Amino acid sequence: MxxxxxxxxxxxxxxxxxxxxxxxxxxxxxxxxxxxxxxxxxxxxxxxxxxGWLLRGSATFIGQFHPGFRSRYEGPSSMAPGAVQANTFSADLVIGRRLWSGAEIIIDGQISRGFGFSNARGAAAFPNAEAFRLGSEDIKGYVPRAFFRQTIALGTTMEEADDDPFRFAGPLPRERLTITAGKFSIWDIFDDNRYAHDPRTQFQNWALVGAGAFDFAADARGYTNGLAVEYDDGVWGVRLGALQVARDQNGLALDATPGRGFQALVQLDRFWRIDDRPGAVRLLYGASRTNSANYRDLIAVNFDEAASEAVRNYRVKHNLLLNFEQALSEDLGMFGRLSWNDGRSQSWMFTEMDRAVSLGLSLRGARWGRADDTVGLATNVGWLSGAHRRYLAAGGIGFITGDGRLRYSPEVATELYYDIRVAPGVNFSLGYQLLVNPAYNADRGPVSVFAVRARLAV
Structure with a gap:
């Protein structure tokens, strides 16, 4: 490696x-x-x-280990209870070209290999957001991002932009309209949070990287095709999106009939400064229309494969999240997310969680002479809807959870990490996670997860 x-x-x-x-x-x-x-x-x-040419690159390795844990039974989507180590590696080469004023094309080529624990199953708040359920022992190459972006200035005042590997460096118009079309990750635009949004540099648990109960549009690798329109003026932000959804539950193929299957998003942002310390709140609503089944019908047909296919139909799932961040001092920040979906039909693309609350802190290391180091501590609590709970208790199997039976209890995931800046562009981190009631099952766990991460960015 x-x-x-x-x-x-x-x-x-x-x-x-x-x-x-x-x-x-x-x-x-x-x-x-x-x-x-x-x-x-x-x-x-x-x-x-x-x-006029953008060239960026990065490589990230994450290694994780969990010792054996208590397990009264296990099913097809359980996390294996024995001691297990797993790792993932990914590398990106980002190429961009300016076309005309405010216009650019960005292409991200990526290679990856590795697996999450039990092929990324057994915990709704899975501990490695770099892992997906199409892991491989061999290096695989693909193009996760290929999009056009047009930024239109609506005023003359400029402001410094946060560092973004998928954007040319330099200031942006404070008041602007941004149009993005093509293939990208929904997290490139929506549900942003300065303290918890990137598993390669911040928290690794995917319920801390994004809102756990929001079924974000994506294929099994985490990307989709779509159109997004954003308005920003430094105080308010509005973001609209229309995106393709997966054709099958957690599938790699996207639904080829976007008039029938789609996700529509509306996000409202509010930014402020308190004693020159930035803060923000974001409210996101999403309506996902997927060819899915509701849990009541799946239980009624006793999980028969052919009958389960027959009860699939295009239906809408409503999703809602509230995301906030606030700098408490020059080196300490607080963040949190509350998310919800209606929980009537199958979780389809992100994870299996119907209500979630997360809260955390991020501290830079200036107090001990390591200003570029970061310590993070956060917890996510996830719940299931009544229908989803009954489905798993009756023996239903989801794409992430499913122990064959269920003694229900909310799933709690806590993560602590220390990220060390070794040299410019080189970081190494140590982390620990505790998963209590993995996959909402009080008969399994808790699970301790130890992690190391190495990253190179140029």
């Missing part, structure tokens, strides 16, 4: 330097950031970007 990561870094950085020389020999000289790991190569990348 070390050789793979080293080779990737050399290819990415070498490619940036060669492309900068070839494409932008007369571009204005730009000094590399003083903290760049490879200053000359970073200067070449900056010159390349000044000439």
């Amino acid at each position: 070390r050789r793979t990561t080293t080779l990737l870094a050399r290819l990415l950085l070498g490619g940036a330097m060669l492309a900068a020389v070839a494409v932008a020999p007369r571009a204005q000289e730009a000094a590399a950031p003083p903290e760049a790991l490879f200053p000359e190569l970073e200067a070449s990348r900056v010159r390349l970007e000044a000439a």
Whole structure:
């Protein structure tokens, strides 16, 4: 793995330097950031970007281990109770091109390998958001993002933008309209949170990366096709989205009839500063129309495969979330999410959770002389609807949960991590998670999860 990561870094950085020389020999000289790991190569990348080409890269390894835990029984979607280690590796090469004023095309090529515990089953708040249920022992390549984006200035005031590997560096119009069309992750635009939104640099549990009870549109890898329109003025934000949904439960193929199967999203944001400390609240509503079955009908046909297919129909699931963040001091931030869906029909794309509450803190290391290190602590509590609970108790099997029977109790996932900045663009983290009542079953667990993460970004 070390050789793979080293080779990737050399290819990415070498490619940036060669492309900068070839494409932008007369571009204005730009000094590399003083903290760049490879200053000359970073200067070449900056010159390349000044000439209208974006080139970014990253590689992330996550290794996790859980010792054996109590299990009175297990089913097809249970987490294996024996001691298990699992790991994932992913690497991205992002290429972008400016087209005209405010317009750009972004393409993200990715390779990945590895698995989550029990092929990413057995806990609704799964501990590795880099894992998906199409894991592989071999390296697989695909294109998770390929989109067009147009940013339209509605005023002359500019503001500094947060660092984004999928956007050209530089300020953005404070008041703007942004249109994005193509293939992307719904989390690229919706349910953002500065303290808990990226498993490669922050919390790893996917119920802390996003709202657990919101059935986000995605294929089994976490991406979809769609259109998003955003308005921002620095105080208010409005985001609208129309996206494809999975054809089958947690399937890789997207529904090819977007007039019948789709997800529509409306998000309202409010931003503020208290004593110059930023805060935000986001309210997101989503209506998902998928070719799914409701739990009552699945129980009535006794989970017969053919009969279960017969009771599938296009039906709407309503989703709602409230997401907030607030800086409490220069180095300490607080965040939380509340999410809900109606819980009548099958969980289809993200995870199996019908109500969820998460709350956490993120602390930078300035107090002990490590200003670029981060400590995070957060907890998510997830619940099932009555219909979903009865389905699992009767022996129903979901795509993530399903022990064959159920002694129901809310699932609680707590995560603590320390992320160390080893060098510019190089981070290493240690983490611990405790899963209580995994898959909502008081007859199993608790599960302790120990994690290491290494990341290189250029």
